[in-house]
Amino acid sequence: MATAQKEKQAQQKEFDPKIIAFLCNWCSYAAADLAGSSRLQYPSNIRTIRIPCTGRLNPLLVIKALNKGADGILVSGCHPGDCHYIDGNYYARRRFTMLKDLLEFSGVEPERLNFTWCSAAEGRRFAEIVRKVVERVESVGPWQGFLSEPDVVAEKEAGEIEDGEFL
Amino acid sequence: MANSYKEITKELQEIAAEVFAEHEIKHLVGFGRGEFSGLTEPVFLKNPEEAERLIFQDDAAPMLSKYLLKYKPDLQAVVAKPCDSRALAYYISEGKISRDNLVIIGINGCPGIEGNTACQECDTRNPVIADYTVGEEMSQQELEAELEGVKYLLEDMTPAERKEHYSREFSRCTQCYACRDACPVCYCDHCYVESNQPEWLEEGSSADKDMIFHLMRTMHMPGRCVNCGACEMACPEGIEMRSMTTHLYHRAKELYNYRPGISPEQPTLFSDFDKEDSEPGFL
Ligand code: SF4
Ligand code: SF4
Numbered sequence: 001m002a003t004a005q006k007e008k009q010a011q012q013k014e015f016d017p018k019i020i021a022f023l024c025n026w027c028s029y030a031a032a033d034l035a036g037s038s039r040l041q042y043p044s045n046i047r048t049i050r051i052p053c054t055g056r057l058n059p060l061l062v063i064k065a066l067n068k069g070a071d072g073i074l075v076s077g078c079h080p081g082d083c084h085y086i087d088g089n090y091y092a093r094r095r096f097t098m099l100k101d102l103l104e105f106s107g108v109e110p111e112r113l114n115f116t117w118c119s120a121a122e123g124r125r126f127a128e129i130v131r132k133v134v135e136r137v138e139s140v141g142p143w144q145g146f147l148s149e150p151d152v153v154a155e156k157e158a159g160e161i162e163d164g165e166f167l
Numbered sequence: 168m169a170n171s172y173k174e175i176t177k178e179l180q181e182i183a184a185e186v187f188a189e190h191e192i193k194h195l196v197g198f199g200r201g202e203f204s205g206l207t208e209p210v211f212l213k214n215p216e217e218a219e220r221l222i223f224q225d226d227a228a229p230m231l232s233k234y235l236l237k238y239k240p241d242l243q244a245v246v247a248k249p250c251d252s253r254a255l256a257y258y259i260s261e262g263k264i265s266r267d268n269l270v271i272i273g274i275n276g277c278p279g280i281e282g283n284t285a286c287q288e289c290d291t292r293n294p295v296i297a298d299y300t301v302g303e304e305m306s307q308q309e310l311e312a313e314l315e316g317v318k319y320l321l322e323d324m325t326p327a328e329r330k331e332h333y334s335r336e337f338s339r340c341t342q343c344y345a346c347r348d349a350c351p352v353c354y355c356d357h358c359y360v361e362s363n364q365p366e367w368l369e370e371g372s373s374a375d376k377d378m379i380f381h382l383m384r385t386m387h388m389p390g391r392c393v394n395c396g397a398c399e400m401a402c403p404e405g406i407e408m409r410s411m412t413t414h415l416y417h418r419a420k421e422l423y424n425y426r427p428g429i430s431p432e433q434p435t436l437f438s439d440f441d442k443e444d445s446e447p448g449f450l
């Protein structure tokens with residue numbers, strides 16, 4: 001195996017992504033429970049936050065989670081039409097679409113932003129989703145923040161800059 | 168064709184007298200020459216004799232709609248650029264102000280504001296609501312011809328390039344919130360930036376914190392931003408941040424056929440849904 005490939009693999013092994021999962025109490029959270037009680041295996045990279053409904057998830061919380069160092073986000077709610085509060089997830093869908101669009105526009109990799117639906121009976125699907133999300137986040141590497149280093153930008157524009165010039 | 172500033176000014180002065188004669192208004196909010204600055208500033212006219220103070224010029228950047236909110240139980244007249252009229256329609260749709268308390272003098276065929284990049288991509292050149300209008304209406308064909316091939320801000324950049332762009336821009340941001348204060352549709356009594364329970368923004372200003380401020384503010388803007396460019400015009404650091412809100416403005420148009428403030432009856436983007444809404448990029 002080429003050394004570059006090996007190195008890459010080693011790096012990926014070291015990288016243990018932290019993924020914040022916002023799960024709706026009425027479906028995806030129960031699906032996670034079901035996956036657990038059915039002893040399905042899935043990576044332990046997700047940190048679950050239980051929310052009453054995806055419609056209650058303030059999009060700013062997703063921005064905040066990334067700001068605080070999450071490598072990726074998963075938001076999962078009831079399938080459209082099955083919301084416990086009848087239409088919360090329909091509202092959420094528009095918000096997430098806009099949020100995802102904004103973050104991707106400004107440079108966040110799409111792989112970090114995962115939105116999906118998963119019912120309480122879909123333990124198997126939940127485990128699959130988590131596996132997929134972890135894979136997606138691993139494929140883009142550790143999260144470096146919303147901005148590029150200002151020094152790097154300045155250097156790109158000005159050409160080589162002596163270290164001292166920044167001081 | 169867009170009307171000239173001179174014609175608009177002349178007609179405004181004539182109509183202002185008419186408005187005073189026909190309505191019992193508290194004041195007429197328009198543009199006038201600043202007494203000290205010499206710039207075009209909002210003026211509050213109390214009687215018809217002052218009508219000649221009204222002007223409209225290429226530096227009439229402030230959004231007058233926002234000044235109305237403070238006096239909203241009273242009957243007020245306002246000079247409205249087309250973008251301002253959309254902000255007003257949005258206010259009415261949100262129940263912020265009553266249509267009955269407004270006398271709107273709309274500017275047809277708006278010639279735009281100097282240095283405001285939003286005017287180049289403006290898709291509303293006639294007011295959406297008005298009681299009186301000045302200038303000739305601009306026809307739909309003409310508008311379409313002008314917009315032909317126009318790209319919106321940063322549309323053609325890659326996400327990585329934009330990331331660099333924002334890194335560069337926000338390294339100058341001081342979080343003075345002038346962009347928020349100038350925005351006609353940022354009118355919350357208690358803005359998230361001042362909230363400390365929960366604390367959305369950490370104290371202090373650094374490029375990455377500024378980015379968080381802008382991302383969060385932009386997330387309040389889909390379905391509200393009327394793409395007027397006042398935010399960018401107000402920034403004392405000359406920071407380009409409108410591209411964020413503008414992008415969502417255009418995406419909402421593409422995905423939901425939604426344009427904020429197009430009619431006072433329109434529900435807001437996020438208070439409405441369609442069961443068939445698409446789910447781009449969902450797993
Ligand atoms: S007006 Fe400019 S400097 Fe002030 S907060 Fe907005 S972007 Fe930052
Ligand atoms: S955010 Fe939109 S509506 Fe607000 S000032 Fe900027 S362009 Fe105008």
Ligand code: SF4
Nearest residue numbers: 353354355358359387
């Ligand atoms: S930034 Fe958000 S909370 Fe603040 S005034 Fe604007 S819309 Fe309201």
